[in-house]
Amino acid sequence: xxxxxxxxxxxxxxxxxxxxxxxxxxxxxxxxxxxxxxxxxxxxxxxxxxxxxxxxxxxxxxxxxxxxxxxxxxxxxxxxxxxxxxxxxxxxxxxxxxxxxxxxxxxxxxxxxxxxxxxxxxxxxxxxxxxxxxxxxxxxxxxxxxxxxxxxxxxxxxxxxxxxxxxxxxxxxxxxxxxxxxxxxxxxxxxxxxxxxxxxxxxxxxxxxxxxxxxxxxxxxxxxxxxxxxxxxxxxxxxxxxxxxxxxxxxxxxxxxxxxxxxxxxxxxxxxxxxxxxxxxxxxxxxxxxxxxxxxxxxxxxxxxxxxxxxxxxxxxxxxxxxxxxxxxxxxxxxxx
Amino acid sequence: xxxxxxxxxxxxxxxxxxxxxxxxxxxxxxxxxxxxxxxxxxxxxxxxxxxxxxxxxxxxxxxxxxxxxxxxxxxxxxxxxxxxxxxxxxxxxxxxxxxxxxxxxxxxxxxxxxxxxxxxxxxxxxxxxxxxxxxxxxxxxxxxxxxxxxxxxxxxxxxxxxxxxxxxxxxxxxxxxxxxxxxxxxxxxxxxxxxxxxxxxxxxxxxxxxxxxxxxxxxxxxxxxxxxxxxxxxxxxxxxxxxxxxxxxxxxxxxxxxxxxxxxxxxxxxxxxxxxxxxxxxxxxxxxxxxxxxxxxxxxxxxxxxxxxxxxxxxxxxxxxxxxxxxxxxxxxxxxxxxxxxxxxxxxxxxxxxx
Numbered sequence: 001x002x003x004x005x006x007x008x009x010x011x012x013x014x015x016x017x018x019x020x021x022x023x024x025x026x027x028x029x030x031x032x033x034x035x036x037x038x039x040x041x042x043x044x045x046x047x048x049x050x051x052x053x054x055x056x057x058x059x060x061x062x063x064x065x066x067x068x069x070x071x072x073x074x075x076x077x078x079x080x081x082x083x084x085x086x087x088x089x090x091x092x093x094x095x096x097x098x099x100x101x102x103x104x105x106x107x108x109x110x111x112x113x114x115x116x117x118x119x120x121x122x123x124x125x126x127x128x129x130x131x132x133x134x135x136x137x138x139x140x141x142x143x144x145x146x147x148x149x150x151x152x153x154x155x156x157x158x159x160x161x162x163x164x165x166x167x168x169x170x171x172x173x174x175x176x177x178x179x180x181x182x183x184x185x186x187x188x189x190x191x192x193x194x195x196x197x198x199x200x201x202x203x204x205x206x207x208x209x210x211x212x213x214x215x216x217x218x219x220x221x222x223x224x225x226x227x228x229x230x231x232x233x234x235x236x237x238x239x240x241x242x243x244x245x246x247x248x249x250x251x252x253x254x255x256x257x258x259x260x261x262x263x264x265x266x267x268x269x270x271x272x273x274x275x276x277x278x279x280x281x282x283x284x285x286x287x288x289x290x291x292x293x294x295x296x297x298x299x300x301x302x303x304x305x306x307x308x309x310x311x312x313x314x315x316x317x318x319x320x321x322x323x324x325x326x327x328x329x330x331x332x333x334x335x336x337x
Numbered sequence: 338x339x340x341x342x343x344x345x346x347x348x349x350x351x352x353x354x355x356x357x358x359x360x361x362x363x364x365x366x367x368x369x370x371x372x373x374x375x376x377x378x379x380x381x382x383x384x385x386x387x388x389x390x391x392x393x394x395x396x397x398x399x400x401x402x403x404x405x406x407x408x409x410x411x412x413x414x415x416x417x418x419x420x421x422x423x424x425x426x427x428x429x430x431x432x433x434x435x436x437x438x439x440x441x442x443x444x445x446x447x448x449x450x451x452x453x454x455x456x457x458x459x460x461x462x463x464x465x466x467x468x469x470x471x472x473x474x475x476x477x478x479x480x481x482x483x484x485x486x487x488x489x490x491x492x493x494x495x496x497x498x499x500x501x502x503x504x505x506x507x508x509x510x511x512x513x514x515x516x517x518x519x520x521x522x523x524x525x526x527x528x529x530x531x532x533x534x535x536x537x538x539x540x541x542x543x544x545x546x547x548x549x550x551x552x553x554x555x556x557x558x559x560x561x562x563x564x565x566x567x568x569x570x571x572x573x574x575x576x577x578x579x580x581x582x583x584x585x586x587x588x589x590x591x592x593x594x595x596x597x598x599x600x601x602x603x604x605x606x607x608x609x610x611x612x613x614x615x616x617x618x619x620x621x622x623x624x625x626x627x628x629x630x631x632x633x634x635x636x637x638x639x640x641x642x643x644x645x646x647x648x649x650x651x652x653x654x655x656x657x658x659x660x661x662x663x664x665x666x667x668x669x670x671x672x673x674x675x676x677x678x679x680x681x682x683x684x685x686x687x688x689x690x691x692x
Contacts, residue, residue: 011369011371011506012506013506013507013508014370014481014505014506014507014525014529015479015525015528015529016479035528036507036521036524036525037520037521037523037524037525037528038507038508038517038521039517042510042512042513042517043508045510045512046508046510053510053512065508
């Protein structure tokens with residue numbers, strides 16, 4: 001028997017299942033299948049019908065199998081459904097009065113997520129590039145715990161343009177990806193700054209109890225040091241005269257080798273030549289006269305001494321050895337052993 | 338798109354035949370739950386005969402409607418409670434009571450006999466009786482107390498499982514394997530409280546073949562999974578080899594056998610003919626005319642109740658269509674019967690008198 005054979009007449013399933021209000025078609029099909037001891041995927045394929053037996057379930061076939069009128073299913077079930085058949089108008093009879101308009105509710109998870117995403121609105125826009133505004137944020141009721149912590153922490157903007165503060169993500173903007181910003185929370189408002197300039201202001205979404213466990217340098221894994229802190233420890237004014245500065249070529253992974261250790265310079269600098277030095281226990285990566293990264297020292301002073309003996313830049317990669325002259329081949333003289 | 342319908346027979350006889358004619362395109366078989374329920378709910382009432390003087394003055398349209406109603410009635414003519422039928426119903430009911438709390442090794446029943454001796458009628462009446470009693474105890478349409486299937490010829494285990502699924506209304510496509518079908522059938526039967534499973538045409542099961550053995554094993558598996566009493570019916574199952582081999586011995590050890598035989602020319606046969614005559618609705622039929630022909634009827638049908646019913650119903654229909662409105666020996670001889678009735682065992686052959 002082939003799937004493409006003439007389909008037999010549809011018959012109601014032996015066990016009926018009542019649809020729940022606002023239930024999706026998929027959920028109802030699963031419940032109907034399990035009640036009749038069928039595989040949900042099998043029943044779904046049967047509801048799709050020939051010739052492909054795939055796609056969206058046909059409400060007409062579902063109405064026959066569940067033994068309920070099509071209009072009842074159209075009224076009860078929600079979710080992705082095929083094009084609904086227009087319900088015939090009653091022959092004669094007064095038309096129904098129009099139902100009052102209701103606020104549409106998001107049906108799909110994506111719509112619900114988009115609604116949540118647009119729930120927050122920056123109360124003030126700083127010196128940031130133009131970013132599409134969102135819907136107004138709801139009025140937050142300031143509770144007794146909405147105290148001002150008065151603590152500013154540094155956060156690094158991720159690749160998606162958000163920073164994490166008290167286990168809650170707050171948007172800064174993709175143009176600030178990779179940059180350090182300062183975050184503080186006061187009176188139920190989260191403020192994001194950069195260089196003293198306000199960037200974003202968001203209503204607090206995190207529980208106030210989590211603010212006590214905020215670490216100032218949480219966004220600095222692997223020993224990365226904040227740039228301003230590195231500036232204070234080792235100013236760049238004497239960079240040109242510092243004999244401990246070496247040039248390094250950033251490898252394809254965005255790292256440079258310094259004293260036997262790899263320090264991340266940034267993927268944006270791949271193939272670029274940067275200046276690296278270690279001062280005050282901090283390894284500074286400088287490009288174009290500007291400090292781009294600062295890391296806590298992970299190498300030993302002995303390794304640094306050995307490195308300084310060979311400070312020249314590598315030709316190809318961080319571990320490339322200098323090219324040597326090719327061996328000369330002796331010509332073969334006939335008759336000579 | 339097919340929309341399921343369930344035509345309920347109306348109580349008025351004239352409306353009943355109209356509903357029957359209108360529903361000819363949607364013939365429900367006993368092998369579907371809708372057809373079975375229609376069979377259980379079917380209770381045709383004999384149409385009332387009008388006074389002869391009024392009947393003779395009927396208009397053409399009214400005469401036609403009255404004839405159609407009586408034609409539809411005579412095509413059914415009801416079921417006569419013979420001794421074999423009463424024995425099957427009684428034994429089946431007792432077995433179902435005995436199996437009520439059985440965990441496994443439930444007892445079953447086999448109805449065996451020659452063709453036309455009323456085997457299918459007996460087991461279907463048993464199922465109808467049980468279902469009507471179950472509906473009285475448990476009103477509502479969610480239960481399937483009786484399952485009726487027939488063993489297809491050259492059956493395989495999957496074919497048998499598909500028969501069960503087809504009765505229940507479970508969708509079966511080429512994707513469904515036998516395991517899924519059996520699981521669905523057993524699950525639905527358990528959930529819908531199936532207590533009686535009727536398996537007809539069991540003589541199609543050949544235990545000597547591999548497929549037949551597997552079908553027998555599948556039936557055994559169903560009997561273990563479904564807490565129901567299994568009743569088989571088939572033509573001369575003993576001679577068909579149903580009790581042969583290991584599987585046959587297991588069947589013989591758990592299933593009782595009720596044979597259905599041809600009626601001897603005795604009081605029961607005379608009572609049977611009288612009962613069928615009382616059910617006739619012909620305006621000019623003389624009461625007792627058929628009972629005086631009981632010996633002729635026995636010689637003509639060989640004592641087979643199936644042939645007798647066919648003979649009387651055919652003659653009654655012919656009497657209505659011809660307008661004679663009565664059964665005579667001449668009208669009975671004009672009705673052709675099955676080959677077995679014409680060419681029975683040597684010494685019992687009955688040849689209809691040539692017209």
